[in-house]
Amino acid sequence: MQDLKVITPEELKGLDEPRITPSQNQSEFSKKIYLESYGCQMNFADSEVVTSILMEQGYSTTSNIQDADTILLNTCAIRENAEQKIRNRLQSFKPLKAKNPHITVGILGCMAERLKTKLLEEEKIVDLIAGPDAYRDLPRLLEEIEDGNKAVNVFLSREETYGNIEPVRLHTNGVNALVSIMRGCNNMCSFCVVPYTRGRERSRDLNSILKECDNLYKEGYREVTLLGQNVDSYYWVNHENQQSVNFAQLLEKVAQSNPDLRIRFSTSHPKDITDEVLHTMAAYDNICKNIHLPAQSGNNRILELMNRTYTREWYLDRIKAIRHILGESCGISHDLIAGFCSETEEEHQDTLSLMEEVKYDFGYMFAYSERPGTPAEKKLKDDVPDEVKKRRLQEIIDLQRIHSGYRNQFMVGTIQRVLVEGDSKKSSEHHYGRTDNNKVVVFPKLNMELKGKFVDVKITHCTTGTLLGELIN
Structure with missing residues (x-):
């Protein structure tokens, strides 16, 4: 391999860094909200919903905290350090x-949602607590604070999808946008707080999704990412005609509605991703050939303790199906946890051997962090020493580095269709964009501004994190 760049743990940690809502000015006299977003893409999508709700009530946003009347932090609880x-x-x-x-x-x-009123006791500076299903209530909660009270709403809904709210696009470059298709999770993985903080699964109205995607295209966006804790569980019933739509059918309808709009989705659960979904992806050029398929572990005993409801063999069968139906170039990424409760050295080696068998393009890798209230915290013992967790995590990161380089090298010499997202971070003389299989590509501008355009790029060399190439059209 040539010119391989090392992806450091610090770069991976950057995923947890907050994003600050840019200014959306309405009136110099309106009350100003300063909003920071942490964690997953769902949180960033939620912040766009929050901003829409508050701006509809006359608020404006500011990126200068000194100007704010209200400071809001949209938070993550997936790990202790978050x-x-x-x-x-x-x-x-x-x-x-x-x-x-x-x-x-x-x-x-x-x-x-996880800490509820306990946060008010522990953090005296906090005035307002609102869970993920309480954002419509924010204007009332803010009024309650004006009357000198603390304000709390952590009610979890079985119906709320915010499907009729048009998000105010904040965390975007104007080319790609997030579209939430469902909320909540029913999977109850033993290590995870999401079912307790986001509630049960409920799917958004198909027509509202199609309308949002259509509006985004008209506004100049050329790519959408369909979001859910487990998108493969999407299941919407039209009670007027008693017809149902599953995730494969949703993908097809979004793809058919605008062939010039590129479609991604995240996240898939290995137990639910079906051949129907894979064949739908294969049938439409505008559905990206890229799948985030969290494994969490390569060992069956650990998978059972995690309540992942699949085996290593089942997982590898899904990988085999992906490669067979979508081809070797389909991008596959993972989540892996190092040092889960009672994990032995041999079981850790099973995770490394899984990685060797799959050879992922990319991954999100973390040491196990016990979360209060989860089944693992109640029934299992967090008994793997921190230094062992850190060493195992580093071994996973190091191996992924090698595989990322291998998978990128695989693309050198090919011609890739790239959606240009803007200037390269390192040089305004270069564009960057992503391929269909979610590889970042950097190439010289040649005095052309191509943001938002699809172009063909010949890949000439690579690092572990980036493909480098030259424009050919």
């Missing part, structure tokens, strides 16, 4: 609150 980051951030607001006691500080999202 919550600790929020607590540290709250400490930094104390001088602002001391200077202006009328500033409202609110916690939204999964951490708010």
Whole structure:
């Protein structure tokens, strides 16, 4: 392999860094909201819904915290360090609150749902707590605070999808956008807080999804990512005609509605991704050939303790089906946990051997973090020493580095269709975009501004994280 760049753990940790909502000015007299988003893509999509709800009530947003009347943090609770980051951030607001006691500080999202009113007791600076299903209630909650009260709504709904709310696009480059198709999770993995912080699965109205995708295309967007905790569980019933739509059928309808709009989706659960979905992906050029398929472990005993409801053999059969139906070039990424409860060295080696067999393009890799209230915390013992977790995690990261390089090298010499997303981070003389299988490509502009365009690029060489090439059309 040539010119391979090392992906560091620090770069992976960057996924947890907050994104600050840019200014959306309405009136200099309107109350200003400063909003930071942490965690997964669902949280960023939720922040766009929150902004829409508040702007409809006359609020505006600001990217300058000093100008804010209200500070909102949309939080993640998936790992302990994600919550600790929020607590540290709250400490930094104390001088602002001391200077202006009328500033409202609110916690939204999964951490708010997990800790509920306990957050008000532990973090005196917090005035407002709102769970992921309570965002429509934010205007009322903010009014309640104006009356001198603390405000809390952590009610979990079995119906709320925010399907009729048009998000205010915040975390976007104007080329690709997030479209939430369902909320919640029924899978009850033993290590995971999501079913407790986001509630049960419910799917969004098909017509509202199609309308949102159509509007995005008209606004100039050329790619959408369909989001859900488990998109393969999407199942919507039209009660007017008693017809149902599953995820494969949804994919097809979105693909057919606009052939010039590129479609991605995340996340898939190995037990649910069907051949029907794979054949639908193969049938439409505008559905990207890329699948995020979390494995979590390569060992059957650990998978059973995790309540993943599939075996290593089942998982590898799904990989085989992906390669058979979509081809060797289909991008496959993973989630893996190092050092889950009672994991032995031999079981860790099973995870490494799974990686060797699949050779993933990319992965999200973490040491196990015990989450209060989960089945693993209640019934299992977090008995793998931290230093062992860190060493095993590093071995996983190191192996993924090799495989990312291998998979990228596989594409050198090919011609790839690339959607240009903007300037390269390192040089305004270069564009960057992504291939159908989700590889980042950087290539010289040649004095052409091509943002939002599809172009053909010949891949000339690579690093472990990036394909480098030259424009051929």
